[in-house]
Amino acid sequence: AQSVTQLDSQVPVFEEAPVELRCNYSSSVSVYLFWYVQYPNQGLQLLLKYLSGSTLVKGINGFEAEFNKSQTSFHLRKPSVHISDTAEYFCAVSDRGSARQLTFGSGTQLTVLP
Amino acid sequence: EAGVAQSPRYKIIEKRQSVAFWCNPISGHATLYWYQQILGQGPKLLIQFQNNGVVDDSQLPKDRFSAERLKGVDSTLKIQPAKLEDSAVYLCASSLWTGGLGELFFGEGSRLTVL
Numbered sequence: 001a002q003s004v005t006q007l008d009s010q011v012p013v014f015e016e017a018p019v020e021l022r023c024n025y026s027s028s029v030s031v032y033l034f035w036y037v038q039y040p041n042q043g044l045q046l047l048l049k050y051l052s053g054s055t056l057v058k059g060i061n062g063f064e065a066e067f068n069k070s071q072t073s074f075h076l077r078k079p080s081v082h083i084s085d086t087a088e089y090f091c092a093v094s095d096r097g098s099a100r101q102l103t104f105g106s107g108t109q110l111t112v113l114p
Numbered sequence: 115e116a117g118v119a120q121s122p123r124y125k126i127i128e129k130r131q132s133v134a135f136w137c138n139p140i141s142g143h144a145t146l147y148w149y150q151q152i153l154g155q156g157p158k159l160l161i162q163f164q165n166n167g168v169v170d171d172s173q174l175p176k177d178r179f180s181a182e183r184l185k186g187v188d189s190t191l192k193i194q195p196a197k198l199e200d201s202a203v204y205l206c207a208s209s210l211w212t213g214g215l216g217e218l219f220f221g222e223g224s225r226l227t228v229l
Contacts, residue, residue, distance in 0.1 A: 004156070006156075009154075036220075041222065042222055043117075043118070043205060043207075043220030043221050043222045043223055044157070044205070044207075044218075044220040045220070046217050046218070049217070090156050090157070092156075101159055101162060101170065102157075102159070102218065103159075104156030104157050104158070105156050106154070106155050106156045107154075107155070107156050
């Protein structure tokens with residue numbers, strides 16, 4: 001079984017500042033890692049995913065994440081945020097077995113301030 | 115390409131009443147998921163279908179929740195009788211194949227309030 005811990009439930013940041021949203025996972029097997037974004041009253045949208053290869057993954061809207069196996073982390077970063085980035089961000093993990101189900105963290109609310 | 119459609123978007127019922135949610139996945143997607151998202155928490159998987167067969171329903175409270183996916187396309191999630199703790203957003207998602215490499219596409223969700 002896997003679990004995901006998102007260390008910050010809320011992150012306020014000023015516009016054009018950099019941001020990092022932290023995610024740690026626990027699993028006894030190899031995993032795939034994902035970040036999803038949820039805008040108010042909308043479904044979840046995939047930002048980026050790590051399957052294999054390069055540990056630095058680039059996604060949509062200028063976001064990137066780095067897989068660190070030794071620290072079991074998959075932190076999400078953006079060098080300069082915009083007001084439109086205000087949303088809930090979810091980290092998720094999937095095992096590499098046949099079912100490959102997603103287990104989500106509890107989410108981080110990113111609020112970009114003017 | 116049309117996305118995952120869900121209805122109704124909002125539903126308010128009293129405890130012990132019943133409710134049903136409908137989901138139409140993206141055309142051609144074999145795998146369909148129902149997730150429950152309680153306020154302040156991440157989505158939790160309730161049930162996963164592959165075509166019209168159940169892959170995993172281990173976290174579905176079967177004494178009150180049921181789900182079906184007839185003909186391997188649309189799906190319905192039913193709650194009967196509802197409890198206060200069932201208040202949540204019910205998200206439907208679909209993918210071309212079982213999780214993992216295949217991206218999950220989510221609908222906008224059905225928000226249930228149980229009074």
